[in-house]
Amino acid sequence: MITVAVDCMGGDVGPAATLPACAAFLASHPQAQLLLVGQPEAFKSWPQLLNNVRCRVVHASEVVTMDDPVEVAMRRKKDSSMRVAIQHVKDGVAQAAVSAGNTGALMAISRYLLKTMEGIDRPAIASQMPNARGGATTVLDLGANVDCTAEHLLQFAVMGSALVVAISGREDPTVGLLNVGEEVIKGSEVIKQAGVLLRNAANTGDLNFFGNVEGNDIFKGTTDIVVCDGFVGNVALKASEGLATMIGGFIKAEFSRSIFTKLGALFAYPVISAFKKRMDYRRYNGAALLGLRGLVFKSHGSADAFAFEQALARAYDAAHNQLLEKVRERIAHAAPLIDPEAIPSDLKSIPTI
Amino acid sequence: MITVAVDCMGGDVGPAATLPACAAFLASHPQAQLLLVGQPEAFKSWPQLLNNVRCRVVHASEVVTMDDPVEVAMRRKKDSSMRVAIQHVKDGVAQAAVSAGNTGALMAISRYLLKTMEGIDRPAIASQMPNARGGATTVLDLGANVDCTAEHLLQFAVMGSALVVAISGREDPTVGLLNVGEEVIKGSEVIKQAGVLLRNAANTGDLNFFGNVEGNDIFKGTTDIVVCDGFVGNVALKASEGLATMIGGFIKAEFSRSIFTKLGALFAYPVISAFKKRMDYRRYNGAALLGLRGLVFKSHGSADAFAFEQALARAYDAAHNQLLEKVRERIAHAAPLIDPEAIPSDLKSIPTI
Known part of the structure; x- marks a missing residue:
C-alpha cells in the first residue's frame, strides 16, 4: 500500500476539483490509500470518500491562498491543509504529498519541513512537456531557482534522470543542456561550466549526457530530459x-x-x-519537487478533476517506484563530480559568442 | 528614395529566395532602390532585376556559410556578400542592409564595421511574435547577449520602444520586463535591478513601463515590447x-x-x-540589429521568397521612418538613467523567492 497525502483545499478550484479526482484515483489504484487534508465542511457532500476504507480525512483549519506571500503561508498559517499534508510525509505516515496550491509556499514549506537531501543545494521543480515523438520531455528547473550555478545544473540533471527512470521506466535517459546553440563554446559562463560538469558526469557513467540542446528540442523530443535554470525554464514553460x-x-x-x-x-x-x-496538457499535470527528503508533487493551480487525478497518479508512481531512493543513490554516486575543482580555471577564456 | 543593400547569397536558400523577394519588393515599393550583393553568376537568370533602373548589382566574391565560425567570416572572407552589403551602409550608399546569413557572423561584422551607437554597450536583436490581440509583440534580446546587466536591459527597452514607434507607428508603446512572476520582488538580482531602472525611466517619461510580465504575456500581447536577456529570449523564441x-x-x-x-x-x-x-510566422520575418550606427536586418536563415520580402519591407520601413535617429534621441535622453548609482545599494536585501 502507498499512502498519498492530498491538500484538498489548494488551487484555484479547491475541493470541487481535488475530491472527484481523489475518488477517480482510488477507483483506478487499488493499492493506494489517501489522506484527505482540509476543512471539515469540504468533505460533507462526499460520502463515497468518507465511507471508503482506503481514505482518511485529516482536519486542517487553514488554507494557503494562491496570493498568500510565502511568509504568511509559513508563519501565520501553521495549520494549513498544505502544511499538514507535507507534515504527514515528514512523519512517514504518507509516502508523497500532492497540492495544487501556490508554488512558492509549497516549495518553502516543503523545504522547511522535509529539508534538502544530502548532496543537494537546491530543490528543483520538474515537469513533463509533450513532444513530437509522442512522448514527453522532462524539463527542470521550472522556477524554483532563478539564479543557478553549474553545480546546481548538474544536480538537476542527476535528479531529473532519477525521475525519468522512476516515472517512465526508461533506463539511462538522455540529458540535454538548454543553450542558445549546439556548440560547446555557446552560452553564458555558467552554462559553459555546466557543460564541463555534465561531460565529466557522462565520462564517469553518472549521466547519459547528449550535449547542448535548444528551445525547440524540448518539443522535438531530442532528449528525455532538458536541464536549465528556473528562470529560463519558467519562461519557456509559460511562453509555450x-x-x-x-x-x-x-x-x-x-x-x-x-x-x-x-x-x-x-x-x-x-x-x-x-x-x-x-x-x-492536463495529461502532463503533476510537477515533482526534487531534492527533498520526501516526495511532494505540485499540480497546476487551475487543474480540474482530470488534471488533478494525473498529479495523484504521478505521485503514486514516484512513491511506488522509489524515486526518493533513486535520487539519493544517484546523487551519492555523482557527489565527487559536484566539486568546484572539477571546472578548469581556464574556462573563462572561452569566448562568448 | 531609400536604398537597401541585400546580401543575396545568405541563408539556407540563397538567391533562389532572395532574388524573387527583391523583385516582389521592388514592385510594391516604388520609392525603394536595391543594391544586390553577390556572386555574378547568381544574377544571370534574373533579367528583370538586371534591367530594373532601381536595382544595381554589386559583386562580392565570397559567401559566409551558415556554419562558418565568426572568425572565418570576419578575417578570411573579407569580400563576402554579407560584409560588402554592410560596408555599403557604413559608406552611406545604402540606408539599411538585409541578410539571411548566419546570425553570429552578421552581428560580429555589423559591430566591427558600423560600431555601436553612443550610449549603447551591447547591440540587441529584436523581432516580432504574433499575439492573441491580432498584433505582434516585439521581443528583445533574442540571442546577441547571453549575459546581461540591468543597464543593458534598460538600453534594450529604450531601443525596442524606438523600433515599435518606427515600424508600427504606435506612440508610447508599453514595455514589459520578462520575469517569473508579476511582483517586483520576483526574479534574479539582475532582473530586480532592471526593474528599478525601468521604473525610474517611466518616472522621467523615457519609457512606458508596464511592469513585470511572464512568458505567456508574449502571446497574450499584454505589452507592445518584452525585454529579456538574449539567453532567455532565444530559448523562448525557439521553444515557441x-x-x-x-x-x-x-x-x-x-x-x-x-x-x-x-x-x-x-x-x-x-x-x-x-x-x-x-x-x-513568415509575416514576422526580419529581426532588427539595434544599437549600431547603421540599420541591419536579419532574415530567418530558412526564409523563402515571401518571408525574405517581409524582411526587406521591414528594413525599408525602419529606414523610411528614421529608426536610427529615433534610437539615438531616446538613448541620449535616457542616458542619465543608465548609471550604476541609480540602483539603490540596499536592493540586494530584497529576498529572492
Whole structure:
C-alpha cells in the first residue's frame, strides 16, 4: 500500500476539483490509500470518500491562498491543509504529498519541513512537456531557482534522470543542456561550466549526457530530459502555454466564423477531438519537487478533476517506484563530480559568442 | 528614395529566395532602390532585376556559410556578400542592409564595421511574435547577449520602444520586463535591478513601463515590447517555434489519418487556410540589429521568397521612418538613467523567492 497525502483545499478550484479526482484515483489504484487534508465542511457532500476504507480525512483549519506571500503561508498559517499534508510525509505516515496550491509556499514549506537531501543545494521543480515523438520531455528547473550555478545544473540533471527512470521506466535517459546553440563554446559562463560538469558526469557513467540542446528540442523530443535554470525554464514553460492557448483560441475563432466554417467543424470533428486529446496538457499535470527528503508533487493551480487525478497518479508512481531512493543513490554516486575543482580555471577564456 | 543593400547569397536558400523577394519588393515599393550583393553568376537568370533602373548589382566574391565560425567570416572572407552589403551602409550608399546569413557572423561584422551607437554597450536583436490581440509583440534580446546587466536591459527597452514607434507607428508603446512572476520582488538580482531602472525611466517619461510580465504575456500581447536577456529570449523564441512546428505536424497527421479525416480536411479547408495564414510566422520575418550606427536586418536563415520580402519591407520601413535617429534621441535622453548609482545599494536585501 502507498499512502498519498492530498491538500484538498489548494488551487484555484479547491475541493470541487481535488475530491472527484481523489475518488477517480482510488477507483483506478487499488493499492493506494489517501489522506484527505482540509476543512471539515469540504468533505460533507462526499460520502463515497468518507465511507471508503482506503481514505482518511485529516482536519486542517487553514488554507494557503494562491496570493498568500510565502511568509504568511509559513508563519501565520501553521495549520494549513498544505502544511499538514507535507507534515504527514515528514512523519512517514504518507509516502508523497500532492497540492495544487501556490508554488512558492509549497516549495518553502516543503523545504522547511522535509529539508534538502544530502548532496543537494537546491530543490528543483520538474515537469513533463509533450513532444513530437509522442512522448514527453522532462524539463527542470521550472522556477524554483532563478539564479543557478553549474553545480546546481548538474544536480538537476542527476535528479531529473532519477525521475525519468522512476516515472517512465526508461533506463539511462538522455540529458540535454538548454543553450542558445549546439556548440560547446555557446552560452553564458555558467552554462559553459555546466557543460564541463555534465561531460565529466557522462565520462564517469553518472549521466547519459547528449550535449547542448535548444528551445525547440524540448518539443522535438531530442532528449528525455532538458536541464536549465528556473528562470529560463519558467519562461519557456509559460511562453509555450501562452502560445498553445493562443493557437487554441485561433482555431475556435476560425471555426465559429460563419455557418460554413461551423459545418466544416462538424466534419472535422474527429480530427479536432484527436488533436485536442493529443495536445491536452492536463495529461502532463503533476510537477515533482526534487531534492527533498520526501516526495511532494505540485499540480497546476487551475487543474480540474482530470488534471488533478494525473498529479495523484504521478505521485503514486514516484512513491511506488522509489524515486526518493533513486535520487539519493544517484546523487551519492555523482557527489565527487559536484566539486568546484572539477571546472578548469581556464574556462573563462572561452569566448562568448 | 531609400536604398537597401541585400546580401543575396545568405541563408539556407540563397538567391533562389532572395532574388524573387527583391523583385516582389521592388514592385510594391516604388520609392525603394536595391543594391544586390553577390556572386555574378547568381544574377544571370534574373533579367528583370538586371534591367530594373532601381536595382544595381554589386559583386562580392565570397559567401559566409551558415556554419562558418565568426572568425572565418570576419578575417578570411573579407569580400563576402554579407560584409560588402554592410560596408555599403557604413559608406552611406545604402540606408539599411538585409541578410539571411548566419546570425553570429552578421552581428560580429555589423559591430566591427558600423560600431555601436553612443550610449549603447551591447547591440540587441529584436523581432516580432504574433499575439492573441491580432498584433505582434516585439521581443528583445533574442540571442546577441547571453549575459546581461540591468543597464543593458534598460538600453534594450529604450531601443525596442524606438523600433515599435518606427515600424508600427504606435506612440508610447508599453514595455514589459520578462520575469517569473508579476511582483517586483520576483526574479534574479539582475532582473530586480532592471526593474528599478525601468521604473525610474517611466518616472522621467523615457519609457512606458508596464511592469513585470511572464512568458505567456508574449502571446497574450499584454505589452507592445518584452525585454529579456538574449539567453532567455532565444530559448523562448525557439521553444515557441518548436511548439508551433509540433502542433502543425499533429494537425497534418490527424487530417491524413484516413479517408474520412481527409474528407474532413476538405470541409475544414477554409478554416485551416485562415488559421495557417494567421499563424504564418513568415509575416514576422526580419529581426532588427539595434544599437549600431547603421540599420541591419536579419532574415530567418530558412526564409523563402515571401518571408525574405517581409524582411526587406521591414528594413525599408525602419529606414523610411528614421529608426536610427529615433534610437539615438531616446538613448541620449535616457542616458542619465543608465548609471550604476541609480540602483539603490540596499536592493540586494530584497529576498529572492
